[in-house]
Amino acid sequence: MGVVEEGPRRIGARQVFRCPRCGLPQDRLPTLEHDWVLLEPGVDVPAHLVPAEHRWIVLSDGRVTVYGVCPADPAQRCRIEHRLACPRQELPDLWRWLTAMRLENARRSERLLDPPPTPAPPPAVELPDVG
Numbered sequence: 001m002g003v004v005e006e007g008p009r010r011i012g013a014r015q016v017f018r019c020p021r022c023g024l025p026q027d028r029l030p031t032l033e034h035d036w037v038l039l040e041p042g043v044d045v046p047a048h049l050v051p052a053e054h055r056w057i058v059l060s061d062g063r064v065t066v067y068g069v070c071p072a073d074p075a076q077r078c079r080i081e082h083r084l085a086c087p088r089q090e091l092p093d094l095w096r097w098l099t100a101m102r103l104e105n106a107r108r109s110e111r112l113l114d115p116p117p118t119p120a121p122p123p124a125v126e127l128p129d130v131g
Contacts, residue, residue, distance in 0.1 A: 021088035022109040027079075029058070032065045038082040039064070040101075045080065047072035049095065054080060 017028040019038065026038040039056060047055050047067055055067040055078040067078055083089055084098060087106030 019082055019086055019088075022086050022105065023112055024082075024086075024105060024109055026082045029062070029064045032059075032063055037064060039079045040082045040085045043080060043085075043101070044077045045097075046074065047076040047078040048074050049097070050078055050080060051094070054084060054094075056080065 017026055017038065018024065019026050025041060027041045028036050028038055031037055037056065047057075047069075048071065050072075052068040052070050052072070053066065055072070056064045057067040057076070057078050058064050064079065067076065069076075072078075080098070084091060084094065085101045085105055087102050087109055
């Protein structure tokens with residue numbers, strides 16, 4: 001076998017990628033099915049607020065899976081896919097808090113794509129002759 005120079009890669013290592021639609025950074029995590037999913041970074045919500053088919057939990061090895069337990073344990077936290085909060089994708093209004101998150105992501109995306117304009121210099125003001 002050859003020598004591994006860069007060292008072993010951890011499955012649970014957090015990787016950040018940008019959404020191809022809105023450009024915002026996302027967490028790209030492996031699933032139990034050997035696939036990848038983009039999750040909204042820094043968003044941990046109580047599982048009982050999210051429908052079962054949209055709840056993602058992070059397992060001890062760093063992979064994620066859908067948490068479809070019904071009813072959900074009120075203490076359980078879950079993650080959501082970025083596609084649900086992406087401002088560039090049309091989705092039904094699933095939850096009020098998610099709609100607010102989509103609006104905030106739209107503002108963040110616009111700021112990311114369009115930097116604020118430089119302010120124009122103030123107009124020259126002619127001072128009155130006071131003596």
